[in-house]
Structures are given as C-alpha cells and as structure tokens.
Amino acid sequence: MHTIGLKKQCKAKHFLPDQKGKENDIHSHKYTIEVIFSGEKINKKGYLLDINELNKILEKIFEKFENNILNELPEFRNINPTLENFSKILWRLIGKELETENISTLKVKIHESEDAYASYGGKLQD
Template identity: 30%
Template sequence: MPGVYEICVTDHFAAAHALKGYDGNCSNLHGHNWIVEAHIQCFKLNKLGIGIDFRDVKGVVKDVLSKLDHTNLNEVVEFSSINPTSENLAKFLYKELSRRLNTEHIKVSKIMVFESPGCGSSYREE
C-alpha cells in the first residue's frame, strides 16, 4: 500500500454567532476568534517533492474565511437553516475547501475548527 502525505494549514477569523434553542449563555449573540486547521492528503508528489503548495492552500483557505470574517454567522446563507456551531462550521468548510482543492491526487482529509483555546470540533468523510 503506497504512503499518503498530509499537510496542514492553519488560519483564523473573527465572527459572532448565537445558538438557537441552546439552554445557556451561548443562545445570546457572542463572538469568537475562530482557528481553522485544514488537513490535506497528497497521494503523489511533483518533481520538486511537493504534494500541494502551501501557498495555494493558504490562498484558498484565506478566500473562504474572508467571507466569514467579521460577520454574524447566523446571517450567512449557509447557516440560515442550521445553527452555526463549530461542528456545522467544520462541515461547511470541509465541503467548500474540498470543492476547490480536491483533484485526483489531492483530497481535503479533515477540517478542525476551534472556537476557543482547547475547544473545537472536526469534520471528515470516510
């Protein structure tokens, strides 16, 4: 079985959210400095020994996160019918980054979202 390389790019954004139906303070509008880790699997390296250029991944991640930065996530269309929890945010980012980055030899493997230090969730598909 051939080996698989995996790279990770980390970025951040600031946004507010309120959890509808939550019994506690998080039902009120509040903000986080979100940290996002994008894990990308590479099944083949180019002649330089690179699976995917960090710069390319950073650019796509930054572009996607720029649409969320300094927003109320509850008002972002993708969260109009679901709570903007860290779990749902991780799935949204996984789907969006996969759509933009996946190729025959490259696959987004996991997205990790931290809403505060030590508290986060991840999403991946088997």
C-alpha cells in the same frame, strides 16, 4: 500517505438559538481552523499541495465569514452554527476549490477555544 496542513484564524460571531443563557446571545469567537490534506502522490516539485495556493484558497473562503454573524449567512440557512456544522461547511467549500488530483482526503478542525473543538473530514470525490 503524505499529509500537509495549515492553521489559520478567523473571527466571527454567532448565537445558538436552542441554548439557554449566554450562548443564545450574539457573541464572537476567534476561531483557530486547521485544514489537513492527505494523499499518496506528490507533484514534480515534491509538493502534495502548494502552501501559497492553499493560503489563497483559505483566505478567499474565510473572507465571507470574517467578522460576520454566521447565523445570517446563506451557508447557515436553517442550520445551527455549531462547531460541528461550521467544520462541515468549510470542508465542502475547501473541497470544491481544490484543483489537484493529489489530495484524497481533507479534514477541517475548528477550535473556538484552547479546550473546545470539532472536526469534519473524509475522502474527496474523484
């Protein structure tokens, strides 16, 4: 199985309404987001996925989150903006944008610090 990944950063704000203390206040994170793709086939050029195309997809998606309060975005309506939920939302959005039959699985891993991260991954629909 071939694997390719990209790591990007995105600044966003959020608050966790069910928490007590500082997490309940609006605060920002400089998220480091790793996106990892896997598949059995590579294309005629020898790529599983073109990194330049992937960069364009990620920039387009991350643009809607950059410097915004996650709680106020439609993607987080009725959802607590935890790392777990953010990684699943990004997984869905990135999966929808992919136009390649070579990718079978996608994993999104989000770090809010060097120590804390969450991820979501799985098979993409045929």
